[in-house]
Amino acid sequence: MEKACIDINELINVFSTDRGSVYQSDKLNCFYVDFGGKFARYNCLSLQKLKNIVEGIDVEALLLNTNKADFELITFNGCDHIYLLSALEIVSLKELLQGAFTMFKLNHLISDCLYRLTV
């Protein structure tokens, strides 16, 4: 639904894997995560929160726990989205978000060199 409302050409692809993508909108100062059939919008803080929550999931414990299904519900206060992900999907989302944040760091370094540190 949200995907239909935005111009995909205005988005910058930050990082992609086979399972999803993270985009940035310079116009709206926000991010979009295309994953698990959802196209969800996040601001800086909520994207960091999502990353922290996903990284905090102990996938090994999830797989070894026989009393619980291998699924995890991922959401947080202020987040409009809920993900119901399998262990494999959690690993994929973790990889996607870590990749995106590495690209943010790289972009920061490049921005410093190209614009901020030039005379």
Added chain:
Amino acid sequence: MKDLMRIKCLISQDIEALLNQQIKKEAHSSSLYLAMSSWCDQNGFDYSADYFAKQSEEERAHQLKLFKYVLDMGGNAISPEVTGIKTDFAGFREVFEDALEAEIAITQSFKNIASRCHKEQDFVTMEFLNWFLKEQREEEYKARRALELFEVIGEEGTGRWEIDKHVNKITYSEQ
């Protein structure tokens, strides 16, 4: 592509995480000192109880200083959960041994953050940390001096009573 993360926050996520850990450590120290104050009070060491109560307040002030810095820089300051506070001590001397050990751990922790700041060239946070590094000189000095009273005065006879009286008088001067 806009550097949105940097626009939002001056400090990196790693530094933010380390500062949040430090906030937790300061909160832990504050609670520990309060527990020490309680133990001293219950065992009749009034001056030491006051000394540790003051130390507790100082640690709380340090925690809030770090908390404010993280927020001012655009980060997410986390109010910490403090658990596992030691409330019982084997003796008067052990209280001071634990106090010095806590201060050493705090100094080490600040050195670790400073090291990370150097690695990232985060000189803004480094400048902020200088105040804490300087403060640790005083904190460790006072804790070490207090423990040394046990050697200088001795615990025999009225020794502990004498030590208790002197604890509050320990001051640090750079000159």
